[in-house]
Amino acid sequence: MDIPSGKKIYFASDNHLGAPTSKESLPRERHFVNWLGQxxxxxxxVFLLGDLFDFWFEYxxxxxxxxxxxxxxxxxxTDQGIPVYFFVGNHDLWMNGYFEEELGIxxxxxxxxxxxxxxxxxIGHGDGLGPGDKGFKRMKKVFTNPLSKWLFRWLHPDIGIRMGQYFSVKNKLISGDEQAEFQGEENEWLVQYARRKLQQKSYDYFVFGHRHLPLDISLTPQSRYINLGDWIRYFSYGVFDGxxxxxxxxKKPL
Known part of the structure; x- marks a missing residue:
């Protein structure tokens, strides 16, 4: 992609809209939409790197x-000709054509x-990568299994969506509380993942979400790992000017 003069690429991740309740997340949603307008x-x-919603399932x-x-x-x-790219996160991984068909994303x-x-x-969300996140890796195999998705679709949407929202909010990772502290480069598994990828190929930037923690780490003089943080506590985002x-x-909402 060639970036025209005066234009920029924007990156955001981990909004978790709908959590802990629709009413409580509404100010954050308005704040995010205001940013998109700006x-x-x-x-x-615009690159959206997952967990835009706290729960999403497409019947x-x-x-x-x-x-x-x-x-x-x-x-x-997208109607204005601005391309948007979406990477599913661990809370909204059950997408099946709606964004492509309705939004052109x-x-x-x-x-x-x-x-x-x-x-x-x-670029990616970041879940299930690197040597850690073992619990989620096992859980993801279940959630992405075609049989599991087929069985879930047999639940009436009023039941399935309510159930999904309940268990999604119960997941403590939604707020990032369990992962909010920097673990040191040697213990940050996405940093380890990026370093291993550099042994295979050169990249200037590794851009991920999932950690709920804004990070900008130099891997080599030519390569950096950037984590976008979230729109729950930090309201942080990435900007590439070419x-x-x-x-x-x-600015945080009032």
Whole structure:
């Protein structure tokens, strides 16, 4: 992707809209939609790196109720010709065509390589990567199993969605409380993952979410690992101006 002069690429992750309740997450949703409106004037593209929703499951003819402001704004961006790329997270991994068909947004279920101007990026949500996260790796195999998804679809949406929302909020990782502290480079499994990938191929930037903690770590003189933080506590996001990438912070909602 060639970035036009004066344009930027924006990255955001881990909004967990709908948690802990729709009412309580509404100010955060409005804040996020306000940010999308602000960046619209100079965005060459927007990357959303997962857990936009705290729970999302697509039935054949139904999706979870709510998120009208967010979905409408994303449609507005794509209608204006601004490409949006979505990477599923561990809370919204059950996507099955709705974003592509209704919003024109491609959805990725694994990390992807992008070349933005002359910089090479590896981008993803970050769950299940590296040597850690073993509990989630086992859980993800169950959740992504075709039989598991088929069985869940037989639940009426009123039951299935309510059940999914309940267990999703019960997951303590939603707030990042269990992972909010920096563990040191040697114990950050996404840093270890990035270092191993550098042994196979050169990248300028590794960009992930999932950790709920803004991080900008130099891996080599030419390569950096960036974690985008979240829109629960930090309201942090990434900006690439065509030459370098920075972490920035949106003003917290009142």
């Amino acid at each position: 960046i619209q004037k100079d965005a060459a593209a 054949k003819y139904a999706v979870p109720k709510g998120f009208t402001r967010t979905l409408g704004k994303l449609a507005d961006l 491609p959805v990725y279920h694994s990390p992807q390589e992008f070349q933005l101007n002359d910089r090479h990026f590896l 030459k370098s990438m920075t972490l920035e912070y949106h």
